[in-house]
Amino acid sequence: MITPVRFRQFFFAFLAIFAFAWIGLVALPWSTLGHLQPVPGAGGDDITPWDASGLAHAGERVYASEGCVYCHTQQVRPASSGADLIRGWGTAKNDTGDKPADITRRSYPRDYIWQNQVFLGNNRTGADLTNVANRFTDAATLYRYLYDPSVEDPHNSMPAYHFLFTTRRIGNGADDDALALTGADQPASGYEVVPTAEAKALVAYLLSLKKGYDLPDEVPGPVEMPKPENAP
């Protein structure tokens, strides 16, 4: 015989049990990690981490609409969980100018506070992008790579994003951002391939992805901040 279930008792038990996961997985983390502030930086009044440019924030939208997150993560796990640090994904040039020259570390919640939308990702068909700006240091290389990723490795499974670029007739001199293409990618003579506004925003976003600073071991909650002198 199948056990009968009474409606009212069932409903409240269900609510309680559903709320349990809600509190543990959403409410409590939100109250501890949802309002993290930057910490004082190494160089006096600076704060760490610092916000990216407006163009980079516009690039977040392009990153979302083209679905980069389905193949790329943006999280570096500690040495105790996985080989992320060995793959070199946690390494970035030290932006503060201090020693050591390179910083290799895991990701902390505070790394993400300036991003409107975080893209931690669950798939590594492609490389981790936490410090992608450490590997691609200038926009031209990234444009070239997005236009045809197979230039780096002919078996690269990353799709090409021709639609983020426009092929147009060269007007008064070549565009500053025109791609230096070779081989099959080369446009007809008299034409050039230039990035669209979306591509520029996306590349600005990718170039902002670099964790060249150290964070103190994570202490959740607000941290005492020095007051800026000429705050608006």
Added chain:
Amino acid sequence: MPLSPLHRHFTSSDPELAAVDASLRVPVMASLLCAVHWMVTGTVLLVYASSLAHPAERIPILDIFTWLSQNLSAFTYGRVWPAAVDALVYGWAGSASLGLVMWVLARMGRAPSRAPAALMTAVVFWNLGVAAGLTGIFLGQSSSVELLEFPGYAAVILWCSFALFAYWTILNYLGRRSDSDQIGQAWLLVGLFSFPWLYGAGSMLLGHHLPGSGVVQAMISAWYVHGIYTLWLAPVGLGALYYLIPKVSGLPLHYASHARLAFWVWLLVAPWTAVHDMVGGPFPEGTVTIGLILSGLIFLPVALIGISLLKTSHEGRQKHHESIVLPFLSLSTAFFVVVGCCEQLLSIRGFNVVLHFTMFREANGLLWVYGFFSPIIFGAFYYILPRLLDFGWRSNFLIKIHYYASVYGILLAIVVLGFGGIMQGVTLEDPDKLVTIFNADQVALSFQIATTLCLCVISIGNGVFALHLGWTFLEWLRGGVRSVGEDERPEAPTVPESALDPAAVEEAHA
């Protein structure tokens, strides 16, 4: 002399149940036809997306796909893949679950549908919402939050139509004539209550991206994705299995006394599978540890539910060799156990570290939708449709093809993705500094190609089902509408309820 299928009666011999079926004919058929349309769309998109994951030079015929993905933004992998998954989860599983839930709940309550207009509105707007959401993704408005990619305007439509549907079910649940509350009803009600909470909270919190909230977004996203699998798809599917398996096999449920325990333990531990996406990441370590402990208990409800349902359906199949419904239901239960094992594996930290970012996770999602949920819908509708339309399925042969294509396609896909995920993960976590992402990519490549082939096998099965449904439905429209005018019925059927499914025994478990 046996009657031809055209002259056989399939409607329930119980007048109460026949009245329930008659009152639900239009909404159930509408949601099934819409669902099958999304299944075909989603499967085609999935095969296309999967074919993009391996470079075209190996398979020259795919050049055209590559060209499309490079030059038209709507065809890029990052838009097609989420569109395919959403079409399958909200379009196929979602729309079909509306039809399934309304039928099972109304049958359990033994009362004809009330408020039919609300029900039809819910079904129509749900499907419009899915269409709007998919269009949004193709136009580049995807939010890139897993399973919540639909832009806000589509999410609102989905949420409201589901709320309307939930209103209808509560109304009909309260107006039920039969008082035999069963565990299946409890499962279905969980699915009904949890979806509005999950979808409402998920799309409101993540739709606005909570500026400054950082990694909490990722935690909410994980809670949502695993909630959709464990608190919506699983309860709806299990509710249907708990109703259909005893009914179709004509046997009481084995180990029924444990069903309630399994129900509560599942609710307690299953949503914590969300932490499988958090191990090692920038998240509070305490939450992850508690989550891994709780989700590590998932074997308990999976074993209780699996043994009980598998044993009952197995005995049912020995009793009714001809049944077309039971094999699908057993298949789904078996895949439920398999997906439970996968979740169990991921709740072990060492395995999770290796498998999290690989194809193994795709295998897990595929198991939930294609392995566990789809066969329930297939089996259920092979049973329901003849009773609704009083019209038999046209071909036993097509059903056989569909069954074997489903079994082998899904099984192969799971093995390929699972094993490929392990190989890919072992490469990604190789302690050798010289190993790069390109090595892992190379390891995954052959498995990606095999996955595309497996998806092709699955789509053959799905396509056969869609064509068979269309054929049956058109034949019914052409000649079989006779059953609508009930006064023309000769007398109570003297033949077994269905030659295709002689196992049917009404309310055998009551």
